[in-house]
Amino acid sequence: MNYETYAPVLEKAKAALAKKNIPETAVSFCDVRMPAWMGKAFWFVSGVKRKMKRRLGK
Amino acid sequence: MKRIVQILDSYSYGDGMGNHAGALLNALKARGVDTQIYAKYVDPRLSHMGKNVAEYVPSQEDVILYHLGAGSELNRKVTEYPGRLIINYHNITPPEFFADYNPALEANCRAGYEDVKFLADKVEMAISVSAYNSSELARMGYTCPLHQAPIVMDFSDYTKAPDAATVEKYSDGVSNIVFVGRICPNKKHEDLMLDFYYYTKYFNPNSRLILVGNYRGFEGYYLKLKKYAKKLGLTNVVFTGHIKFSQILAYYHTADLFLCESEHEGFCIPLVEAMHFGVPIVAYDSSAIGETLGTGGVLLREKNPRLTASVMDQILRDESLRKTILEQQKENLKRFDSKAVADRYMEFLLGD
Incomplete structure (x- = not known):
């Protein structure tokens, strides 16, 4: 039902896109590297901050 | 009149499932139904609406609406209560999504899915918040009546x-x-x-x-x-x-x-x-x-x-x-x- 309702919107969007000829970016999320320890360290620091705030009643 | 008891793992403030349970509680109370929320964890800001599940005194007359949306020891514990057991299925996120970032939550969701399967022949009815959730229950072997009703939203909050x-x-x-x-x-x-x-x-x-x-x-x-x-x-x-x-x-x-x-x-x-x-x-x-x-x-x-x-x-x-x-x-x-x-x-x- 939704697809039929908005089919003309998609057609217009496709036509507008064709005119622009937009290149695909080479940047991919899969290529973003993040050492596992960074997430853990961030989690630890956020936890300490949360506890401090709670203790200070903020 | 029957008492409707809602049970959930965490009755948290500002959480979708908690808000739904709270809105349902208010709606049931407004209709004169004897009702109560019990949870393993009750946010202090919601202590006027929910009690710790340890305080629950089970009765055969109760209708238990169990909100299921994660792994929890309550998922199996609820089958020990004598009342009519109905689950309100909110769905569990497939554990694969969490593998790279949160192994504890990944394990929780994996256990949750096992619990959903365990409950398949133990509940009287399942109310899912979407048809998608109902079809998931059917795939997991649920043969009881499968109903759908969306989340109860309290629009006055907005x-x-x-x-x-x-x-x-x-x-x-x-x-x-x-x-x-x-x-x-x-x-x-x-x-x-x-x-x-x-x-x-x-x-x-x-x-x-x-x-x-x-x-x-x-x-x-x-x-x-x-x-x-x-x-x-x-x-x-x-x-x-x-x-x-x-x-x-x-x-x-x-x-x-x-x-x-x-x-x-x-x-x-x-x-x-x-x-x-x-x-x-x-x-x-x-x-x-x-x-x-x-x-x-x-x-x-x-x-x-x-x-x-x-x-x-x-x-x-x-x-x-x-x-x-x-x-x-x-x-x-x-x-x-x-x-x-x-x-x-x-x-x-x-x-x-």
């Missing part, structure tokens, strides 16, 4: 005043593309960022992407997203982190478009919220998103970021198209009328 400072800050003529939801891998924030990259670079540089949501438990994913934004050269992406309810309201008030690329939702409350606040929606068709959206918003069959950006541009530039979408969204919103939904729950819970 009439509260939005945070004035946030409204002022983001009412600056820049187009605000908003998504509301926990920063977590199944919500696919990276896909939102890629859509936005094409939109802001090739269609409308005077725009920003606002990602409203807590990243607790997914700090690694959040840091990776920030790095991704940098690599894409995006300087106009806002991560709000955990914020007050009045600030969430402010983001809805200032939003020009709600964009959703989530790949797993058992219902998706923010879609209904966006409809309520008159924000046009563009969403990728996965899990329960299509059925919650109905005709109220543009549903996309495929993940094609350049096409999504072009659709966003159509909506934000074409006043009459935006008006049509908002009218459809308003019509669709009627399906979530809290009184009508609460009546459906009453029918299921008190029917013989």
Whole structure:
């Protein structure tokens, strides 16, 4: 039902896109590297901050 | 009259399942039903509405509505109570989404799925918050009556005043593309960022992407997203982190478009919220998103970021198209009328 309702919107969007000829970016999320320890360290620091705030009643 | 007891793992403040249980409690009380909420954890701010499950005195006369949406020791414990057991299935996020970022939650969800299977022949009825969830139960061997009723939403909460400072800050003529939801891998924030990259670079540089949501438990994913934004050269992406309810309201008030690329939702409350606040929606068709959206918003069959950006541009530039979408969204919103939904729950819970 939704697809039929908005089919003309998609057609217009496709036509507008064709005119622009937009290149695909080479940047991919899969290529973003993040050492596992960074997430853990961030989690630890956020936890300490949360506890401090709670203790200070903020 | 029968007593309706709602049991859930955590009765948390501001949480979708908790809000649903609370709204249902109020609706049942307003109809004169004897009812109570019990949970393993009750947020102190909700102590006037819920009690610790250790205080529950089971009775054969009780109708137990058990809210199931994660792994919990209660998932099996509830079968020991003598009352009629009905589950309200909110869905569990497939554990694979969490493998790289939160092994504890991955294990919890895996256990949760095992518990759902365990309960298949032990419940009298299952009420799912979407047809998608019902079909999942059927696939997992449920042969009991499977009903559907959406989340009971208390829309009066949304009439509260939005945070004035946030409204002022983001009412600056820049187009605000908003998504509301926990920063977590199944919500696919990276896909939102890629859509936005094409939109802001090739269609409308005077725009920003606002990602409203807590990243607790997914700090690694959040840091990776920030790095991704940098690599894409995006300087106009806002991560709000955990914020007050009045600030969430402010983001809805200032939003020009709600964009959703989530790949797993058992219902998706923010879609209904966006409809309520008159924000046009563009969403990728996965899990329960299509059925919650109905005709109220543009549903996309495929993940094609350049096409999504072009659709966003159509909506934000074409006043009459935006008006049509908002009218459809308003019509669709009627399906979530809290009184009508609460009546459906009453029918299921008190029917013989």
